[in-house]
Amino acid sequence: MHRPLARITGALGTLLLVSGLATSGLAPAAAGPKPDRAQHTATLLYFHDAHEIGPVLTGGQDRGGVARLATAVRTVEEQNPATAVVFGGDLAGGTLFGGLYRGVPMVEALNDVGVDLANFGQHDFDFGVDHARELVARSDFPWITSNLTDTAGEPFVEGGTWAVQRVGKVRVGFVGLTDAIETTSAAGDLVETDPVEATRAAVADLTAHATVDVVVAVTQYPMDENRELVRAVPELDAVFGEEMAEYDSVIEYEGDVPLMASEGNIGSLIRLDLTKRRGEHVVAPSVVEVDQTVTPDPALREVEERYAAEMDERLSEVLADVRTPLVNPGQISRSEETALGNFVADAFRARHGADVGWVNGGGLRAEAPGPEFTLRDAYSIAPFANRVLKVRVSGAGLRQSLEDAVSRVQDAGGGFPQVSGMAYAYAPSAEVGSRVREVSVGGAPLDPAATYTVAVTAYVAGGGDGVSGFADAEVLVPLGDAPVDAEVIADHARTLGTIDVTTEGRITVLP
Numbered sequence: 001m002h003r004p005l006a007r008i009t010g011a012l013g014t015l016l017l018v019s020g021l022a023t024s025g026l027a028p029a030a031a032g033p034k035p036d037r038a039q040h041t042a043t044l045l046y047f048h049d050a051h052e053i054g055p056v057l058t059g060g061q062d063r064g065g066v067a068r069l070a071t072a073v074r075t076v077e078e079q080n081p082a083t084a085v086v087f088g089g090d091l092a093g094g095t096l097f098g099g100l101y102r103g104v105p106m107v108e109a110l111n112d113v114g115v116d117l118a119n120f121g122q123h124d125f126d127f128g129v130d131h132a133r134e135l136v137a138r139s140d141f142p143w144i145t146s147n148l149t150d151t152a153g154e155p156f157v158e159g160g161t162w163a164v165q166r167v168g169k170v171r172v173g174f175v176g177l178t179d180a181i182e183t184t185s186a187a188g189d190l191v192e193t194d195p196v197e198a199t200r201a202a203v204a205d206l207t208a209h210a211t212v213d214v215v216v217a218v219t220q221y222p223m224d225e226n227r228e229l230v231r232a233v234p235e236l237d238a239v240f241g242e243e244m245a246e247y248d249s250v251i252e253y254e255g256d257v258p259l260m261a262s263e264g265n266i267g268s269l270i271r272l273d274l275t276k277r278r279g280e281h282v283v284a285p286s287v288v289e290v291d292q293t294v295t296p297d298p299a300l301r302e303v304e305e306r307y308a309a310e311m312d313e314r315l316s317e318v319l320a321d322v323r324t325p326l327v328n329p330g331q332i333s334r335s336e337e338t339a340l341g342n343f344v345a346d347a348f349r350a351r352h353g354a355d356v357g358w359v360n361g362g363g364l365r366a367e368a369p370g371p372e373f374t375l376r377d378a379y380s381i382a383p384f385a386n387r388v389l390k391v392r393v394s395g396a397g398l399r400q401s402l403e404d405a406v407s408r409v410q411d412a413g414g415g416f417p418q419v420s421g422m423a424y425a426y427a428p429s430a431e432v433g434s435r436v437r438e439v440s441v442g443g444a445p446l447d448p449a450a451t452y453t454v455a456v457t458a459y460v461a462g463g464g465d466g467v468s469g470f471a472d473a474e475v476l477v478p479l480g481d482a483p484v485d486a487e488v489i490a491d492h493a494r495t496l497g498t499i500d501v502t503t504e505g506r507i508t509v510l511p
Contacts, residue, residue, distance in 0.1 A: 050266055052097050081168075084117065144160045175199055238258050323370075348420065351488045360416065365383055409428050456470065
């Protein structure tokens with residue numbers, strides 16, 4: 001049966017993997033708030049990481065999907081009509097489906113599910129600020145952000161630095177926080193302000209203009225950062241955060257403040273019951289599974305199946321044979337040369353006839369082991385719809401970009417460069433800023449005073465992953481005329497017919 005967790009007092013730092021402590025949420029109403037106190041209890045249902053509209057496969061069993069989500073939500077709403085649904089962000093980009101459809105079908109589905117409030121995830125900006133605003137406009141629910149502003153310092157959502165929802169008889173105040181904007185296409189157009197200062201300001205403004213019983217932060221931060229946030233802003237009564245485990249829900253406590261994260265890919269909901277007892281509101285978190293035990297909502301199941309069929313039809317086109325598997329075991333494209341990285345960098349360079357092709361290793365999101373390379377492979381490898389620019393940069397700027405890009409290799413930083421038309425050596429154990437050694441372009445040593453043309457994504461050219469050397473580059477093929485990376489990869493595969501790419505010493509890792 002559905003078992004709300006007991007309130008854990010003084011369990012500072014205790015980590016609970018609680019996905020096994022609750023079933024799908026299809027328990028009888030008696031398992032929820034008891035009728036004699038239901039009018040004093042409000043329920044918040046929280047989820048995030050909604051890149052895929054349909055279920056995902058886990059260990060031979062599928063979970064998630066908007067059809068099951070709808071059933072799980074409505075079951076809880078039957079137990080307690082005083083229920084609000086909170087979405088934590090990330091419904092565009094990040095996966096093949098997210099890259100193809102850019103979050104629009106997810107917004108339409110969440111409108112049907114009945115979401116009441118949303119916070120932004122960084123992937124909601126994978127296609128730029130204008131597209132993010134379009135997603136907001138399509139939503140039947142409000143979005144908030146307390147720490148994202150435009151370059152003029154104005155909140156990204158006008159009037160949306162906080163929100164108040166009346167859930168039954170409980171007035172809940174919300175603030176929203178997002179990080180990692182530098183990894184998106186909105187880098188340079190949005191300013192990510194300090195989360196603690198932003199939360200303090202939002203809470204102060206909230207409490208000055210509204211009367212609330214409980215204040216909840218909805219963040220895209222991991223548990224350690226949420227813990228620090230609670231210490232710095234004691235007005236917070238609960239925090240919904242980013243997923244900590246793909247297959248497990250997590251509930252921790254900082255003092256008596258619950259820090260909660262649902263599974264990735266809509267695998268679960270966090271249920272937070274807010275009950276007034278002796279003049280105070282007690283918060284009680286639990287987990288509602290969204291797995292194969294949940295009966296899908298029929299109408300939304302038809303939507304899932306329609307998109308699945310449409311994707312299969314669009315993406316089944318065979319573009320080339322694969323003679324050399326394009327694999328990326330353990331994400332080694334973030335630290336050393338790979339055939340996959342060479343193939344994509346070659347595609348960029350060939351498209352623009354550039355001296356150098358450059359792709360960040362963290363942007364390679366899938367493998368293509370063969371024996372055929374399909375359109376699905378192209379969009380799976382590059383699901384973020386980054387535009388491939390052509391820029392002219394000095395040799396000094398190119399070398400600085402290399403230094404920046406290898407500066408976080410020990411942390412598997414996503415900026416690590418896979419290259420074409422260029423070779424370099426680096427020492428990962430050397431001091432940051434002095435790791436890059438021999439660099440050559442077209443077989444000749446790099447000349448700091450010369451200029452070179454580079455085919456590179458707008459994300460990297462704009463400073464993504466901390467790469468600064470392209471800041472003064474001359475843009476030869478601007479954003480408006482630049483092709484999408486997945487399309488460049490697909491066209492290159494068609495041209496080759498047979499993909500036979502190996503590692504050949506473009507990158508040397510020095511001891």
